[in-house]
Amino acid sequence: MVQGESSAEVSDTVVDLSLTDQSPHEAADAIEAAMLAQLDRRIRKSVLFTSGAVDPTQDSSYLSQDELIIAGDDPRLRQMPKEPTLSDFFGLRFSPSKMHLLQSAMLASKHGYGENVVIACLLHDISMAGFVRGDHGYWGAQLVEPYVNEEVSWAIRAHQALRFFPDESVGYAYPQSYVRLFGEDYVPPRYIQEEYESARKHRWYMTGRLITVNDLYSFDPDAQVSIDDFVDIIGRNFKQPPEGLGLDNSPVAHMWRTMIWPTRSL
Ligand SMILES: [Fe+2]
Numbered sequence: 001m002v003q004g005e006s007s008a009e010v011s012d013t014v015v016d017l018s019l020t021d022q023s024p025h026e027a028a029d030a031i032e033a034a035m036l037a038q039l040d041r042r043i044r045k046s047v048l049f050t051s052g053a054v055d056p057t058q059d060s061s062y063l064s065q066d067e068l069i070i071a072g073d074d075p076r077l078r079q080m081p082k083e084p085t086l087s088d089f090f091g092l093r094f095s096p097s098k099m100h101l102l103q104s105a106m107l108a109s110k111h112g113y114g115e116n117v118v119i120a121c122l123l124h125d126i127s128m129a130g131f132v133r134g135d136h137g138y139w140g141a142q143l144v145e146p147y148v149n150e151e152v153s154w155a156i157r158a159h160q161a162l163r164f165f166p167d168e169s170v171g172y173a174y175p176q177s178y179v180r181l182f183g184e185d186y187v188p189p190r191y192i193q194e195e196y197e198s199a200r201k202h203r204w205y206m207t208g209r210l211i212t213v214n215d216l217y218s219f220d221p222d223a224q225v226s227i228d229d230f231v232d233i234i235g236r237n238f239k240q241p242p243e244g245l246g247l248d249n250s251p252v253a254h255m256w257r258t259m260i261w262p263t264r265s266l
Pocket residue numbers: 124125136137159160
């Protein structure tokens with residue numbers, strides 16, 4: 001089967017799991033196995049995809065001599081346009097948690113903050129939505145750095161640390177949800193504490209702080225906001241490369257390519 005020809009065939013795959021008592025993870029694995037059985041290419045997962053579920057030092061999923069690998073499009077994913085834009089990543093690659101980004105940006109806009117803050121809110125968790133969760137503020141800042149002004153990427157990086165520290169001057173308290181998620185006694189690691197101390201003294205501190213202010217109250221499952229609501233703000237504040245994100249030879253283009261083709265083997 002030629003790469004790219006297999007989408008329709010694979011998407012017709014139906015696995016009846018209703019009579020099993022599989023966990024969601026087991027069910028996902030079963031669906032994946034059924035889909036892969038229809039391909040003649042092996043989809044190899046990056047170590048990061050499986051680390052923890054398996055001990056990476058013990059993983060022995062070697063390729064056998066006669067197997068082919070995925071070299072481009074994963075037929076299980078919707079295909080990206082040839083010149084992908086930020087909106088395409090929102091639509092075709094980011095998880096439903098993107099609604100949190102859209103709601104945060106909408107809240108910042110309703111509060112009357114400037115476009116720097118609105119675009120920072122719109123982008124602040126894109127790493128969680130499409131790339132890597134841990135240290136998401138750092139990854140997210142890096143992803144957008146060549147395309148936004150320096151203050152925006154600085155603020156996205158800083159929000160990683162600032163969200164753990166209250167600031168009464170703007171009504172930001174330590175999130176109750178963090179007490180539940182991290183436990184009562186959680187103390188952020190030293191690098192986060194140092195980042196916070198340095199961010200507090202920075203001239204752009206308030207931009208990073210306002211991400212946390214609009215972040216906290218913006219989870220509303222009923223409020224639907226579309227990326228189309230931000231087309232103008234994106235146009236003015238995000239330098240969309242004409243070649244497409246990931247194909248523009250910027251220092252982070254490879255990170256966007258990884259989101260386009262997350263299962264390429266090399
Ligand atoms: Fe965040």
